[in-house]
Amino acid sequence: MDATLSSLVGRIQDIKGSLSSLMMKLEKDQAQWPVLLDSFATLSGQVNMLLKQLKSDKAPALHSRVVWPCNLSNKGDEELEKVTEGRIPVFHHEVVPDYLRTKLDLDLERQQQEMEAEGDKLTPEAAKLQINQLNERAGQILATISQYRENWGAVQTW
Known part of the structure; x- marks a missing residue:
């Protein structure tokens, strides 16, 4: 399970890097059409590889795992903020349903x-x-x- 999760995290970090690279190109107006197509092709390939890995027989059935919040607090958590790169500064009862939702509103x-x-x-x-x-x-x-x-x-x- 740990090896699969670390491999998934690596693939997701690759996707994140490609997305941030694409965003930087778009923000600096350096995105010519062929460059955008290459970036989208790279992203598509990375997402497809991630999906293949998730559907693989070697990967444990992650859909049967449950994520359960063990520590809710109204105080800011520096470690959580660091791990989520500033996206989630506080993990409390108001935001848990949004972050852990598996169905549409x-x-x-x-x-x-x-x-x-x-x-x-x-x-x-x-x-x-x-x-x-x-x-x-x-x-x-x-x-x-x-x-x-x-x-x-x-x-x-x-």
């Missing part, structure tokens, strides 16, 4: 079920009509943007 789950039910009621003809209307509207928006871009270029060349 009940309101979100209800909204999702309502949207799925609404989508199930839609006939294929009505769906095709909505798709065509959306594509038409998107085309109009793109034409408007192109027009403004051309006008902006003409204004800039004064």
